[in-house]
Amino acid sequence: MIVRCPECGEDEALRGRRDDELILVTCETCGHAWDRDLVPRCDRCGSEDIVSAPKAFVEKSRGTQLSVVAVTTIQLCRSCDAETLEEYLTAPGTRLVMPDELPTTAGDATDAHNDR
Ligand SMILES: [Zn+2]
Ligand SMILES: [Zn+2]
Numbered sequence: 001m002i003v004r005c006p007e008c009g010e011d012e013a014l015r016g017r018r019d020d021e022l023i024l025v026t027c028e029t030c031g032h033a034w035d036r037d038l039v040p041r042c043d044r045c046g047s048e049d050i051v052s053a054p055k056a057f058v059e060k061s062r063g064t065q066l067s068v069v070a071v072t073t074i075q076l077c078r079s080c081d082a083e084t085l086e087e088y089l090t091a092p093g094t095r096l097v098m099p100d101e102l103p104t105t106a107g108d109a110t111d112a113h114n115d116r
Pocket of ligand 1: 005006007008009027028029031032
């Protein structure tokens with residue numbers, strides 16, 4: 001999540017002090033200070049239209065079965081993650097966001113590591 005000074009655009013020389021649900025941020029470049037609330041925001045487009053969703057970590061178990069080994073909460077942006085969100089919201093059954101890349105289930109992974 002990138003924080004920028006609204007006055008001068010500085011994004012590094014910033015000092016943040018946590019104050020309950022707010023973070024008081026001071027820009028060391030221009031001295032501007034502002035409150036930053038802890039509303040989740042998209043770190044790509046800055047939108048506050050964010051949906052929390054459980055994301056699955058999947059591992060290949062015996063045979064061709066995939067099993068969910070862990071779940072973490074991710075933030076999905078309604079515009080940047082529209083596709084993922086759509087899949088998540090319309091998926092039947094398990095309400096989990098699946099990883100972009102699933103472990104391959106085609107045959108056993110080869111043990112060989114020949115460097116040419
Ligand atoms: Zn500044
Ligand atoms: Zn976004």
